Every structure is written in structure tokens, then in C-alpha cells.
Amino acid sequence: MNRLKVELAGLELSNPTMLASGMMGETGMSLVEAARNGAGAVVTKSVGMEPRTGYINPTLVEHDDYYINAMGLPNPGIADYGEEMASAIKGGVPIFGSIFAASVSDFAHLAGKMEDYGASAVELNLSCPHAKGYGMEMGIDPDIVANIVKEVKGSVSVPVFAKLTPNTHRLLDVAEAVQRADGDGIVAINTLKAIAISVEFRRPILSNVYGGLSGPAVKPIGLRAVYDLYDRVDIPIIGVGGVETWKDAMEYIMAGASAVQVGSAVGRHGLGVFGEICNGMDSYLEENGAEMMDLVGVAHERK
Amino acid sequence: MNRLKVELAGLELSNPTMLASGMMGETGMSLVEAARNGAGAVVTKSVGMEPRTGYINPTLVEHDDYYINAMGLPNPGIADYGEEMASAIKGGVPIFGSIFAASVSDFAHLAGKMEDYGASAVELNLSCPHAKGYGMEMGIDPDIVANIVKEVKGSVSVPVFAKLTPNTHRLLDVAEAVQRADGDGIVAINTLKAIAISVEFRRPILSNVYGGLSGPAVKPIGLRAVYDLYDRVDIPIIGVGGVETWKDAMEYIMAGASAVQVGSAVGRHGLGVFGEICNGMDSYLEENGAEMMDLVGVAHERK
């Protein structure tokens, strides 16, 4: 019996761990590697209409407990990405096609392409904190988000997830807008807008100045977002932010997530992290005679 | 010569380190201790109209790189706080009287009392993320904030600082409102809304469920706030969030802060942290033939 199995928006995952968007997902074969290492599903790099080279380096700041990144959404563009999807599919796990765009119609176009390429779901990146004109700037407005979701829903038949930003006090309003527009699920959180400064050089480190904070430092914020979302919306929630151990993952599940995505830990600990999280959760479930789905949101029962 | 000296809103600080609000500041003698240990100024615990006992324990979650706290604004109430201020003044450094209230007129009343008690400045807590009806809920609305600041300015002659929340995308709009309303300075940031969950007990750890994230984990967000504020407003900025070393402090200064507040580090490293930060900054200034005030905002020159 597979205790780890979860179901969300009609998709079945053999376990609730997913590779987060941006983690090596530029290439199809990396997604296959993640699946081989135990990820229950994988998310592609956020792909846009045209190829983008991203920002020049430095694009990453590393610290004991966090990263700050400003890659600048490098991606080969949706046309070339078909080839990557063709290899990615060999991973044998559901693929979430992550997309970003500056207009509603571009979102719809990209989503359609992802479905054509074989994506099991679409993830709308409405939350990148450092790319001008994309992501977060639209992701804080419930009406804009509702429009995008509605349009995308009209053009694909796979489930549509909206990835939201925590850089606002309106997260819950935006999530409600997603639900109203028939969105199938919420992914939270993307990174927090952050900077790093070099004292020696008296300047910001990232070439783009601004980047996104991720890793263990953001887990308490991600958990809060998921916990709040679980009270506010009925559609499934995927938790992201600082997941490194089985306990981190379980905290998200108990807060209300039906699955978790793993980003920074893939750099900090390697791809083995998927197997370790799954083994840990499996032992816990066995000892407690429980199945994964029983635990979704249990932390709400006692406050 | 004292290279560390800074001036903000007409106040002179012998060095730019301050004890942040909430750190032991319930009692006057703790503020004296902080001053003796080298703090250039001290901020009181946020004091309200009535005594408050705060939330029951657990009120704190501790982690390698952060705390999450939900003290619940315990404080003896403004009437009793006069006695604490009478002892606090023996510290010989400027005291910022931090206040919180649910109405504009209460803010004005509290501010007046703090001035009467001998505060050198007033700090408006518009940003506590976990106390219902106070703090953050009003601190995200530029108009409400402008009203509070205007009213308080009308009732005191000491400078008025507004402490803002990072839990919104409107931080800069709120800061502009403070400036428009003749506020004398901005303090940023307060804690980020967060939770912690116990897997074993399948429940949130804090009795209040929600708390505020502080410590090294939030430094990149605090720096971002200060960096942005420096571009947007002309009034002085005090940086708070994750300051533990002289380099952390200097990063805030270079991002645009005229002073920094130290909170969590007082628990993590003890009160000796003020002396260490000052010594480190002093060596740096000496080696570089600079004075503190020369470095405020220098990171903006090269992007």
C-alpha cells in the first residue's frame, strides 16, 4: 500500500513532493533526474513567449539559511521548450508547465502549448518578485489574476494552478479570486523580495539589485500562507518555501497543503532530498497508522 | 573624535545602534542596561492605554536563524509606565517611546505622555503583525497612517517616527504618507507574519497561532525595505531586522539607514552585541578614513 499517495485537482501523485519551478527545469532531462530521485511531480522552469537570457551574474547570493536569487527568468521560449517537454515526459511523473507572460492572451497561448506538449497541469507564475512587468506586479491584483485564470481555464483542459506571492497583504483576496475564476489550485509561496549588500564594495550584490529570498528562512512565512489559505479557499493548496526535511514537508501538509514543492534544498542538499523526505514521511505514517491525505490540514483542528 | 556619531531628525546619537522595541523594554532599568552596554539610543516596549498581560505561552518559537514571537504586546499601560521612564532616563541616551493604540486620539494621548515622561522621540508601532485591531491592520493603509501621524505631530514637539510593516506591497506608499503628514522618520521593518507547526502535536505552536518572524532570516527583507525607502522618502530611516554584526549594521547604513535597531540579537548573543557592533564599525571607519554619516545610502551610487 502506498501511504504517501495524494490526489489534487484530479491528479494523482505517488507522493506529495514536487520539484519547484526554476530548479534546473530549463532542460527536460533535469526533470527526468528529479523524477528518478523520487519527486512525485515536477514543475518546469517558468517559460515565456520568447527566449530570455536572464540577468548577468551575480544572480545568486548564498547564505547559511537562505538564497537570494535574481536569475531573470532565463528560458528557451515556448517554441523551443517542446523539445524539452518531449524528454521530460520520460520521467513518468506528472509535469506542471510553469508559464509567465505580460498579457492575458499570452498566458492562454503558453498554457495551450504546455498542454499540447503533454503537461499534466499548468502553473501560472504570478509571483516572480524581480522581473519587471511580469509576475508579482500583476499577482497582487485580484481582478487581474481572476482574468488571467479565467482566460487560461478557457483554453486548456488540464488543471490550472496559480502560484502566488507573499509580498502583499492581499494574498488571500488574490486566492479567492483564483477560486472564483475556477482555478484548480493555489501554489504558495514564491520568493520574498529581498536584497543583499556588499560592505566591501559598497553596492548591492545582485546585478539586478533585487532578488527573491528562499530556503529555510522563509518556511515560517510559507506555512503561514498555507495555513491562512486553507481557511479561506476550498481548492487544493501546494506548499512551497524552505522544505528540506520530512518534518518541514509534514508541517506544510498539516497546515493544509496537499503537496509540497522543494526548491532551494535541491541546491543545498542535492536531489537525494526527495527520497529522504518520502522515507521520513512514510515512517511517520506507518508509526501513526495514517495515510497522507488524512493529515492535510489537521493542524487547524486544535488552535 | 567620534566617527560613529549620527544625527537624525534633530537627535544626536553617539553611535547608530539602538535597542529595538520589545526587547526587555517593559522595565526602565533594562533600558539603562542596554545603554550601559553601548546602545546609542533605546526604544521602549510598545506601551498602550491599559495594562495588557499578553498571550499565554508559548509566545516564542526559537530556531537556528530566527525567532517567531507572539508576546501579545504585554505592557504595564501608559499610566504606570511613567515610573519606568523615570528610571530609564538614567541611561543617559535618547529614549524613543514606542506606543500602540486602536484610535487616532489614543495615539495622540500616549505620545503626549511619552513626551511628558521625557522621551526624546516617539515611535508609532503601526506594524505589529499579531495583535488584533492594532498595528499592522492600520499600518497598511496610507490614509489612516497619515491621520495618525498628523494628529500625533500636533500633540508633541519631539520627533515622531513611524514603524512600518513589511507584510504589504504598499510599504512605500505608507512611508510617503508619513512624510506628507510631517512625520520625522521611518523605522523599518517590524516582524513578518509567520507561524510554526508542531508535527508531533499536529497543531500550531504559538498559543496565538500567528507570530512575527525576526532575526537573521529577515535581514534581506529589511535591507530591501530600507533601500527602497531611501529612494522614495527624504526623512531619515532607521533600519531593523536581523542586525547581529557590524557588517549587518553597515549594510543597513549603506542601504540608506541613519541608524539601526537591534532586537533578536540581544537574545541570541546578549547585550554585548552593541559594543561589538560599534567596535567593528569604528575599525572599519578608521581603516577607510570615513565617518558614519558619509556612508548613509552609499550603496545607491553603484547599482
Next chain:
Amino acid sequence: MNGNEVVTIKEVVPEGKGITTLRFELDRTARPGQFFMVWVPGVDEVPMSVSYTGRVKGITVREVGTATKALSGLKGGDMIGIRGPYGRGFAMPKGKFLVVGGGTGIAAVLPAVEMADDKDIVDVALGARNASEIIFEERAENASNHVHVSTDDGTRGFHGTVVAMVDDILKKHSYDQVIACGPEKMLYYLLEVCKKHGVESQMSLERFMKCGSGLCGSCVIDGKRVCADGPVFYGREISDMLEFSKAKRDEAGRLIKL
């Protein structure tokens, strides 16, 4: 790393009337005189001195209210949350020393008796209201050749307060230091006795604690944080405290005269 952790109770030992020891495994270094913040979910989180400092740690609880009642009712296999250990513990004195425990304070000082690995350099004085509240006497005897016991009602050992007994002991023997924990009133008189005999002391104080880690200020006495700057202070430091035995703070931080 003092972070939040959950441990499983391995053993529950009744020590005396209303006094219970809970043992659990925790892989952290704890020094005599330090304390944990102990969480009983749905009830409270309260400070408890470390009564066993080895790998299998222990706390010893006297039932006085809601949280201590919940703790006293736990069984083997139950779980509690732990933060810490926090605070400045007892420093190992140079020379010969006398360890004094009053009531539940005995639990806090017993590990200090055991930190001496020579049964002749540490003497012990244990006092309580009556015989049923004298705990850890055997543990003390395993670590010291001279264990004195007193009870207020005379049901065991010296009849009178532990302070009176210590006064007698100090008349006959000389020590380089006294180490103590107990009710503040006891510590007040003990400090007087130590001063009279010219002996330096280390005493563990108690104040109302919320964060336990030096942040919130609720435990402050004369500007010092009992949780972080203490709970153990030297007698000379305590002598300078205006609030010692005179006042404490309530949960709102208001000064309450004692």
C-alpha cells in the same frame, strides 16, 4: 541550538508529596542551574530547572497550578515540548563548597552537587517544610560525604529552617562558596547568613518568564534578565538588586511589592 523540540517521557518518578520527576532523552548539553521552557500543548509553557543533566535529562515538578498539574499527570510515552537549556548555570567553585536546596529548589541544585567529582569537596544542606518534601537525599549522599537535612516541622533531621541549619554549619566548617536555590525569602536570609560568615555565594533566582531567552523582559529584576543574565547570580550581584525580596513583576510588567 536551543530550538523547539518534542521529547517523549521515558520515566515518571514520584519524588515526594506533589513532586514528580520526568525523564526524557535530549541530545543537548545542559549545565547545572540551567532551565528548559517546557510546553504542555493546550495548557502553557513554563520554566523548569534541569534536574538531571546527562543524556537522559530530567525535570522535577512541584504541582502548584495548571501547568505543573498537567506535567505531574503525564505518563511514560507522553510527549512534551522543550526549548533550551537557557541561562547562566552554576560555575564550578574553586575549593570546598556547600550546596543548599530549599523545597523544589533542591531539584535545581542537585546537579551542582554532582558536578564535583570528589565527595569531600562538596557538602549538602537540604531543607523543606516536612519530610515528604525532602527529595534527592540519596542522590546527594552518593555525591557527598556530608549531607544535612532540615524540616520546618521537625519530621526529619534538623528542626527548623534550612537557613538556620546552614548558619550552624558555617559556624563549624569553612567553605569557599555556597551554592543555593529555593524560595526567594529563604535566599534572602541565606544571603544574610553568608555575608555574616564572609562566604561568597551563587544563587538561582526565579521570576515570571515568557520567552525564556532574553528577549521579552518579563523576568527582569533590576534591569537584569533572570532567564539570560541569570538565573544564577553571585551573592555580590544580588546584594545590589533593589527588587530582590522586595518586588517582582506581574504578567503586564507592573511592579508588585512583595
Next chain:
Amino acid sequence: MNGNEVVTIKEVVPEGKGITTLRFELDRTARPGQFFMVWVPGVDEVPMSVSYTGRVKGITVREVGTATKALSGLKGGDMIGIRGPYGRGFAMPKGKFLVVGGGTGIAAVLPAVEMADDKDIVDVALGARNASEIIFEERAENASNHVHVSTDDGTRGFHGTVVAMVDDILKKHSYDQVIACGPEKMLYYLLEVCKKHGVESQMSLERFMKCGSGLCGSCVIDGKRVCADGPVFYGREISDMLEFSKAKRDEAGRLIKL
């Protein structure tokens, strides 16, 4: 801890035509085959192999474009930003091994020569286009009794490619392993030669790197991250790579045929 740090250049050593070593103090452990991300503010941050692994570390830069030009122009006292070391380095082989360096690749393998503390268990083959690009020959001789040198134009040592020279060496001597770094084309032929002689190898690969720490995927070859799963791979792993010597990715992640 691999976090961002700023170091001061202690020494600048010209090694050959357009090749410069920068030495700086950095208190981190680095193994042969690992690399740093090196930041020149206002210019770029690029991957550079560790060419000295001791406390005073070094990188050896060949000038090919903007960033490497900026690095080559630095003077003692200048500062650079450092992240890392990152990646899987060379594993110390069991038995006798041959270290092969081609061009700037010599800088990356020299520490691998020095990890053997017996001059007889490691032999060395260094190759470059011409004599002025042969670097670290003396360093190699200090660590090995057999150092072979080749140049494409015959201005020093064996006249021909380093791969041709290694083919000769492998005909006469047997090794348990070959360790190599150099241009991908060289590695391609070297791998063929190793296979022919039945010798296992470890080779350090290069791909376009942004994050350097296994996150962004820009350095991926056949699903493996060169920065984190490599840069050193075993010959048997490289043989399975469809993109090796055939294709690489540009900055947008597009596949470019080689």
C-alpha cells in the same frame, strides 16, 4: 558555508601568455577539482577552478573576454567576491594515476597531482598550443617524478596534442586511473584513448554557469548539473552523456550543437 565573501588579492603571478594566477587568503576547505564563483563588481561573476587549495588559495585565469580580462588586470590589494568552493572534486584514486591537463585545464588538475604524497604514484602530462601556455610545470615536477609536456606547435616537448602523447604513455605504462581537465574536444579524444587502453578516468567538464550551486539548471548536461553533480565525472558517466562533445546550452537554456 559557501556564502558570499570578499577577499583581498595577496599576489598576482603571471603564468604564461594571457594566463594569470591570483592568490588570496580564504579559510575554507577546497578539494582539487572544485571551483569558486568569482565576482568582479560591475563586470560579472564567473566560475574558476581552485588552482591552489591551501589556506592561501588561488585561481588561474586565462583571458578570453570581459570578466577574465578584468580579473587578469587586478593588482595586489584589490578585492574580489568569492562564493564556494562548489562541486564534486576529483576523488583520490587507488593505485597509480596519470594526471592530464590541457591548456588552462592544467590549473584545475595541478592540485590533483599534489594530493598524492608519493612522487611515484602520480605521473603528469601537460599540453598546450605552444610553450608560452604550458603552466605549472615546475609545480608538477615537485610532486611527480614523471612529467611529460606536449605542444601542438612543437615549441616544447612532444610535438602534437596531449592526447596523442597520452596514447603513447599508456602504451608503455599502466595506470589505475586517468584524471583530466581541458577543452571538451581534447577530453572527447582522451576518453576514447582511455577506453582503448581500458583505463577508468575522472574528467572535469565545463558548461555555462549562472548560480554555480545546483539550482538554476543553466549548466545541465544530460540532466546532470555540472556545477553540483560535477564538474568532475567518471569516464563511464561521461560515456553515457548524449550531449558530451555534441551540444551545449546557451544562456537561455537553448540547445546549441557543437
